[in-house]
Amino acid sequence: MNKFSLGNILPRQDAMYFAVLAVLIVIVLPLSLDIFRLNLVGKYLTYAFVAVGLVLCWGYGGILSLGQGIFFGLGGYCMAMFLKLEASDPESTKIQSTPGIPDFMDWNQLTSLPWFWEPFNSFPFAILAVLVVPTIFAYIIGVAMFKRRVGGVYFAIITQAIASILTILIIGQQGYTGGVNGITDLRTLLGWDIRTDSAKYILYFVNAALLFACLFVAQYVRKSKLGRILLAMREREDRVRFSGYDVSNFKIFVFCIGATFSAIGGAMFTLQVGFMSPSFVGIVPSIEMVIFCAVGGRMSIIGAVYGTLIVNWARTTFSESFPELWLFAMGALFIAVVMVLPNGLAGLYKNYVEPRLVLLGGKLKQQWASRTTPVSVSGGQE
Amino acid sequence: MQTSTHSHRTERRSRGGLLHKLSLASASALLFSSVSFAAPATEEVNTTGLAVTDDTVKVGILHSTTGTMAISETGSVQAEKLAIAQINAMGGVLGRKIEYIQEDGASDWPTFAEKSRKLLVNDKVAAVFGCWTSASRKAVLPVFEQYNGMLYYPTFYEGLEQSPNVIYTGQEATQQILSGIDWVVKEKGAKSFFLLGSDYIWPRTSNKIARKHIEKLGLKVVGEEYYPLGHTQFNSVINKIKLKKPDVIYAIVVGGSNVAFYKQLKAAGIDMTKEKPVLLTISVTEDEILGIGGDNIDGAYAAMKYFQSLDNPNNKEFVAAFKEMWGDDIVIGDVTQAAYLGPWLWKAAVEKAGSFDIDKIKAASPGIELTTAPEGYVRIHENHHLWSKTRIGHAQKDGQYEVVYETEELMEPDPFPEGYQ
Numbered sequence: 001m002n003k004f005s006l007g008n009i010l011p012r013q014d015a016m017y018f019a020v021l022a023v024l025i026v027i028v029l030p031l032s033l034d035i036f037r038l039n040l041v042g043k044y045l046t047y048a049f050v051a052v053g054l055v056l057c058w059g060y061g062g063i064l065s066l067g068q069g070i071f072f073g074l075g076g077y078c079m080a081m082f083l084k085l086e087a088s089d090p091e092s093t094k095i096q097s098t099p100g101i102p103d104f105m106d107w108n109q110l111t112s113l114p115w116f117w118e119p120f121n122s123f124p125f126a127i128l129a130v131l132v133v134p135t136i137f138a139y140i141i142g143v144a145m146f147k148r149r150v151g152g153v154y155f156a157i158i159t160q161a162i163a164s165i166l167t168i169l170i171i172g173q174q175g176y177t178g179g180v181n182g183i184t185d186l187r188t189l190l191g192w193d194i195r196t197d198s199a200k201y202i203l204y205f206v207n208a209a210l211l212f213a214c215l216f217v218a219q220y221v222r223k224s225k226l227g228r229i230l231l232a233m234r235e236r237e238d239r240v241r242f243s244g245y246d247v248s249n250f251k252i253f254v255f256c257i258g259a260t261f262s263a264i265g266g267a268m269f270t271l272q273v274g275f276m277s278p279s280f281v282g283i284v285p286s287i288e289m290v291i292f293c294a295v296g297g298r299m300s301i302i303g304a305v306y307g308t309l310i311v312n313w314a315r316t317t318f319s320e321s322f323p324e325l326w327l328f329a330m331g332a333l334f335i336a337v338v339m340v341l342p343n344g345l346a347g348l349y350k351n352y353v354e355p356r357l358v359l360l361g362g363k364l365k366q367q368w369a370s371r372t373t374p375v376s377v378s379g380g381q382e
Numbered sequence: 383m384q385t386s387t388h389s390h391r392t393e394r395r396s397r398g399g400l401l402h403k404l405s406l407a408s409a410s411a412l413l414f415s416s417v418s419f420a421a422p423a424t425e426e427v428n429t430t431g432l433a434v435t436d437d438t439v440k441v442g443i444l445h446s447t448t449g450t451m452a453i454s455e456t457g458s459v460q461a462e463k464l465a466i467a468q469i470n471a472m473g474g475v476l477g478r479k480i481e482y483i484q485e486d487g488a489s490d491w492p493t494f495a496e497k498s499r500k501l502l503v504n505d506k507v508a509a510v511f512g513c514w515t516s517a518s519r520k521a522v523l524p525v526f527e528q529y530n531g532m533l534y535y536p537t538f539y540e541g542l543e544q545s546p547n548v549i550y551t552g553q554e555a556t557q558q559i560l561s562g563i564d565w566v567v568k569e570k571g572a573k574s575f576f577l578l579g580s581d582y583i584w585p586r587t588s589n590k591i592a593r594k595h596i597e598k599l600g601l602k603v604v605g606e607e608y609y610p611l612g613h614t615q616f617n618s619v620i621n622k623i624k625l626k627k628p629d630v631i632y633a634i635v636v637g638g639s640n641v642a643f644y645k646q647l648k649a650a651g652i653d654m655t656k657e658k659p660v661l662l663t664i665s666v667t668e669d670e671i672l673g674i675g676g677d678n679i680d681g682a683y684a685a686m687k688y689f690q691s692l693d694n695p696n697n698k699e700f701v702a703a704f705k706e707m708w709g710d711d712i713v714i715g716d717v718t719q720a721a722y723l724g725p726w727l728w729k730a731a732v733e734k735a736g737s738f739d740i741d742k743i744k745a746a747s748p749g750i751e752l753t754t755a756p757e758g759y760v761r762i763h764e765n766h767h768l769w770s771k772t773r774i775g776h777a778q779k780d781g782q783y784e785v786v787y788e789t790e791e792l793m794e795p796d797p798f799p800e801g802y803q
Contacts, residue, residue, distance in 0.1 A: 034504075036499060036500065036503045036504055039499075040496065043496075095798070104583070107540075107542055107583060107587060108583075108586070109590070168610060171581065171582070171610060171611075172581060172610065174581070174582065174583065174586070179581075179582050179583060180515075180516075180517045180582045180583070180611065181491070181516060181517040181520045181521075181582070181583060182491065182517070182520075182521075184520045184521060184523070184524065185520070185523065185524045186524075187524075195524070195528050273492060273495065273496075274495070274524060275491075275492070275495070275521060275524075277491050277492065277517065277521070279490055279491055279492065280492070316496075319485070319486050319488065319493075319497075320485065320500070323447050323484050323485055323486035324447045324448070324486070326448070326486065327448050327488075
């Protein structure tokens, strides 16, 4: 009865995928990139949290959410509120008519800190809020939708609408939220300057560690009974229901997990980029995140990370080389992926790369066996 | 005696307007002496490792060439490229040709931050000409301050900001607003105002200043309304305007919403060519009229510092050069002209400082004057904004403004206006 042993959750092959990704993120990239590029990779990886959550919701659960930006944004805003309060001490804001409140509140004639900002003076509260606020919000949406058996396209449209509403709310209430500009000019975390190069290295590795923690949770969900129920639900929801399962609870649960992942990503984004704005909450970024997931392969949690990295890397490279044409290149990339690779990069790997690797591995074994002196195994291909 | 006053005032970073006379004298002296520079050695003019070689210097251009802001920002890109080409034709800056690296901010504020970091950290550019919206400026500002870069920002904006790393070549809110309202009160006998705008910081702050000024004059604001960016349904506010019958509609609608607003205004029977109500805007340049259509905005007034129709030799030359480079059907708005000033002001600062070092440029910038500006004479204030005149333009059917008024004196930039906050 070692059902929950590591070996069951992470079979050998999956463990290898994890290891390759870990080597890439933790060793290869930090050694080969300068801090500017590495910080960019760190930023891309924060989107990977969302993409991994989407693999669970969409790939496994069949719940297509086009509003994951809501949770990414909420997580990011909770973190940004804490950092902004720390950056707005009376000393550095003495030029304002009301010193000690964030600058955008002063521009909007607020003379005291609104009540819902007060608790964000506390770091533990802020961390708790990053995790809890988006999850509760997801829970409310989940209960309201799934208990009424709203699903499929209708659910996707409703999440879009909520993303849109939240954006409008943030922009409209600029005295409380910073409006279109967002919350900018964040400097320190508990006195630690997050803008220095060393801080960026540390944040990058913290981010990587959290991502792997999330990947591990996702892997656990995949391999557990819950993962199989999700798959069954996706294929034949009614049959699962008639078998006595409460389908909606499973959906709510996986939707909440996706939201929590996104929120962690959002908070790490704020820390690494140094600001948060409503442009991450709306419909467009939410759809982009679905694209990251689709490019990676919607059934593969590791693929989602690669998909996110590749799409964002391509975006940065194209836009640096062709500032006036890069969007067309991105469009072509998406069309190509959807037409040629319906299962994304993971599908490409499964269908073409892996069989060849197996073949190659077999040949190598034969060669080694035929030699008189066995060569020590050097790990072979990457 | 004078020098002691000078240093004392500099230390206090005073925003008073007295200093310019002093620094003006030193500025012009230095400007003349810089003419004799024959490409000084690179290690002398670049002690901080910027991308300066013996014959080139790299600068950045950072605007949106894609996304919703592309329409507005394209003119700025064109103007900056024109200025750089002209400076290169004259022999460059300190004997070095300017090479530009263009990056796309994609109408997305985080992208602006990412690209500005790239320009400063990777490319080590000596200056960046760019940004348009306040949001993009706020996003890049910490980056410029952290890596000590120089940004030349072209847009008229809300003020409430004064960074040593930015030269604001557009007008801040009070420069645009106060003289516009004074004019409409004096010339049109306006007594009541209806304020409206897009819902973000620039229109809100501007209307706040406008309201205070109107109330100081003892006149009345009969309504104030805001709509999200991209809003296209203005019927309810137009009905309110018809109900309240203000003398002046003070409109700070931004971007694509303008098209809907002016068309609906006209369709609702508010005729701006009539005596009342007067429509006064600070957000519609010739660029926006291209979208709105000259017929729909015929008769409105705009308060800003530059119109393409400005009648002076500098401007005629500028418009001709612009059209030669970018085509005959192009129109030039206020921000485009302000963007054109950026490279020239930077050149003057580098030559005055005799160095590309950012800290020296910061110190040299106040007091720099430009007599060749298309808008006429401008000068950099201690607070890094420009002294400039404000003009009132009367919109014509052909999409151009006819200049009907111009302030006699240069307006002092005052980004933190006391009594208006």
